[in-house]
Every structure is written in C-alpha cells, then in structure tokens.
Amino acid sequence: MSTATAPDRVGPGSRRRLDVDEAMATRRSVRAYLPRPVPREDVEEILALAARTASNSNTQPWHVHVVTGAAKRDLTEALWEALAADDRTTPEYPYQPDPDDWSEPLRSRRRRFGEELYGSTLGVEASDTAGRLAHHRRNYAFFGAPVGLVLTVDRQALGGGLVDAGAFLQAIVLLARARGLDTCPQASFLDFHPVVRRHLRIPAEQMMVCGVALGYADEEHALDDLRTEREPVAGFTTFHV
Numbered sequence: 001m002s003t004a005t006a007p008d009r010v011g012p013g014s015r016r017r018l019d020v021d022e023a024m025a026t027r028r029s030v031r032a033y034l035p036r037p038v039p040r041e042d043v044e045e046i047l048a049l050a051a052r053t054a055s056n057s058n059t060q061p062w063h064v065h066v067v068t069g070a071a072k073r074d075l076t077e078a079l080w081e082a083l084a085a086d087d088r089t090t091p092e093y094p095y096q097p098d099p100d101d102w103s104e105p106l107r108s109r110r111r112r113f114g115e116e117l118y119g120s121t122l123g124v125e126a127s128d129t130a131g132r133l134a135h136h137r138r139n140y141a142f143f144g145a146p147v148g149l150v151l152t153v154d155r156q157a158l159g160g161g162l163v164d165a166g167a168f169l170q171a172i173v174l175l176a177r178a179r180g181l182d183t184c185p186q187a188s189f190l191d192f193h194p195v196v197r198r199h200l201r202i203p204a205e206q207m208m209v210c211g212v213a214l215g216y217a218d219e220e221h222a223l224d225d226l227r228t229e230r231e232p233v234a235g236f237t238t239f240h241v
C-alpha cells in the first residue's frame, strides 16, 4: 500500500480526515500542484458540506463555477492573452486599496509577504518586473491545480453577501485540507472578470468574489516552502470584562 493510501493518512483514496484544528493549523496557500486529478465526487462532497455555512437569513447567496480539463485550459489561455495585452478591468467590488494607500500595520505586513513570496521563496528581485510577471501569470493557470473554482455571489445580497461568501470560501478551504487537499484563494482573477464571465457564461446577477485553486500540493516545489506568520492573539483581541 502506498503511503498516500495508508489508513492513517489523508489523501487520495483515504477516508481519513483531519479534524478542524489540524486542518486549520496546516492550511496555507499553495501555489504549485501535482497534476494528480481530484475526483468530481470529492469536489461535490466538499461543496455539499461547505453549503452548511451560515448566511444572512439562510439566503445562501453563493454560486461556484468548477473549472477543469479543456474548460480550464481555454480560460487560462484567454486570461494569459488579456494579461499580455494588459487588458485589466476594475474589479466588480473594491477588493483592496491602491498599494500606496495602505497604512500601518497592514502596509508592512503586505510588504513583508511580497518580500517573502518573491524574494526568499522565488529569488526574484523587487526590480525584476519580468520575473514578477512570470510568477503572477501562474495565477491564471490556477497554479497548475487540476481544479479551479470561481466563487460568485448574488449582487442583491450586497456587503452581507460578501461576508457570507467569505465564510463559504473558508469552509471550502478547510474541508479540502481535511481531505489532504490544498488550496489558494485568488483575487487575481478580478482584474480580468469580463474574460472569466464570458468564458464561464456567468449570469449578470452573479458578482465574482475570487478564484480558488484546488489540488494536491507539489511539496518538492520551492513555491510551496512559503510559511506565513501570524500576530499573537493579544495583537488583535480585546477582552471586555
């Protein structure tokens, strides 16, 4: 029996699951994947459980577009073309401030993450625009993951719908991890949302929230060495007694 299918392991063919604490502690954004497929039943099981997420008055405003095979290849090609032409669009909702408009402590954390991803992990200098673009481009292939998800939310649900969709996203990510799978949420698709909308025939009432890469991590790949840090609880919590 291979280690991947040993009964004490999570992963392909195994029924073992990580508990919530284990899934949360080992979750990270993975940016290099093995070509190993993820069975459709596994994706359906993850989505069925994720649908238990709380939402405003149980409106369940989310929708998921699952992209694999030729559909994924075609979408990637179209996005690469749009990227090469720098055919960017303003995201459908204000995902983040202009890079110069961040203030502390978020500004420094954001810079540190960029340095860790591009510098320590990829060895790409800040001045190496071509090197950075070459990595950024990988976003649009879902970093080589066999499954890409595009998460949308019904526009009429407004900001509450984005909260619900965020909770739904986290459920997907943790349920995947519990099964030995890895993920990377991806806002990068928002810059080219008309291309995604056209290819996946996303109805007008659905607003794109983000993409998500889903698959088995390529542990040998340098990109998957990145481990991000967190503030201690005291840094972001106020106990009122």
Ligand SMILES: Cc1cc2nc3c(=O)[nH]c(=O)nc-3n(C[C@H](O)[C@H](O)[C@H](O)COP(=O)(O)O)c2cc1C
Binding pocket: 027, 028, 029, 030, 031, 113, 139, 184, 185, 186, 187, 188, 189, 210, 227, 228
């Ligand atoms: C909504 C959302 C969008 C994100 N978009 C991207 C993205 O487009 N590309 C990317 O490489 N990582 C993206 N990330 C991953 C973050 O960079 C990552 O979560 C953060 O640096 C913390 O690292 P960790 O997830 O490994 O703990 C996104 C994360 C979230 C929650």
